[in-house]
Amino acid sequence: MKNKRLRSFRKKAVLVTLAALLLTIILPLGGCFEEMENDPMWDGDGYENTSETSTESETSLESETLAEGESSVDGEGETAAELTFETFTYEDVPNYAGFYYTEINGNVPFFTEEEIAEANQEYYEYYSPLDDLGRCGYAMASVDTALMPTEERGDIYWVHPSGWQKNSGYERTHLIAFQIAGENANEQNLITGTHYLNGEGMLPFEEMVGDYVRETNTRVLYRVTPIYVGDELVARGVLMEAMSLADQGEDILYNIFVYNVFNPDEHKLIDYMTGEVYEGDLEIDETAAMDVTYIINRNSGTFHLPNCEGVESMNEKNKIYFTGTREELIEDGYKPCPRCNP
Ligand SMILES: [Zn+2]
Secondary structure (H helix, E strand, C coil): CHHHHHHHHCCCCCHHHHHHHHHHHCCCCCHHHHHHHHHCCCCCCCCCCCCCCHHHHHHHHHHHHHHCCCCCCCCCCCCCCCCCCCCCHHCCCCCCCCCCCEHHHHHCCCHHHHHHHHHCCCCCEEEEECCCCCCCCEEEEEEEHHHHHCCCCCCCCCCCCCCCCCCCCCCEECCCHHHHCCCCCHHEEEEEEEEHHHHHHHHHHHHHHHHHHHHHCCEEEEEEEEEEECCCCCCEEEEEEECCCCCCCCCEEEEEECCCCCHHHEEECCCCCCCCCEEEECCCHHHHHCCCCCCEEECCCCEECCCHHHHCCCCHHHHHEECCCCCHHHCCCCCCCCCCCC
């Protein structure tokens, strides 16, 4: 089921973008509102001030667009530059919708032909040097069994990533997981993160890569990038990209942003500038949730509306967030849930 899903994602990358636009217009009539309104966490303020847009970077984005003269395929008159790894910023990330992660660029990684060719040729791991503020940059690897750890994990408590605050409930979060490249106490590979990011949001995607490389003994091109806003010391989240190389992404292909927030149930917020944690309710943007049309159960192959009771009881690891049409899912062999009847 896993493989099949990823294959279908790739084929539909372009369609999905178009479909997402349409659905953003059509879907507000659908059932997803119900869940949010009944959600005790939902305070009704989610519509207001949901993005902290910096006018400065907005302007620079626009001028870039004009300079390159590129226009987006789906932008109906609106000018938007084609998203690349270099141009991607937090501004391109949809508002937090109550899920761990969101798909970026139609779930297709930003890897270039050269990067793919190089990764095919030889395995490697790369960690960006810390910047002037002591922050990690991207970590990238052509993951191979040769990189995988043969020793037990050692102590990492001496590493203090940027924005680290003691006793605040943070976890030292590996960009490239220890199980994938065996890098443990490398300060260029550890950021300040929440358990929600590290132990829940990122983990299934790390395991997907680790398990795959171990099982197939082939390589996966993999990159994890902390995304900061301005001079903030704590990343807003991480961009995770992966592509299986032997089959050009047939089995593994994803590009997601995982939010660095505390679980909404913890009522804790992060001051990303300093790393200080304070009490408060996380804003959940209901309109962003509309981008997810269906939730598939990885195990059963059943798909649901996001507000179905069946989704609530589903283990997060088994969920696949899908943006697209019902017909596409049925064509791919998924079955509609008899309860929510999507
Ligand atoms: Zn259902």
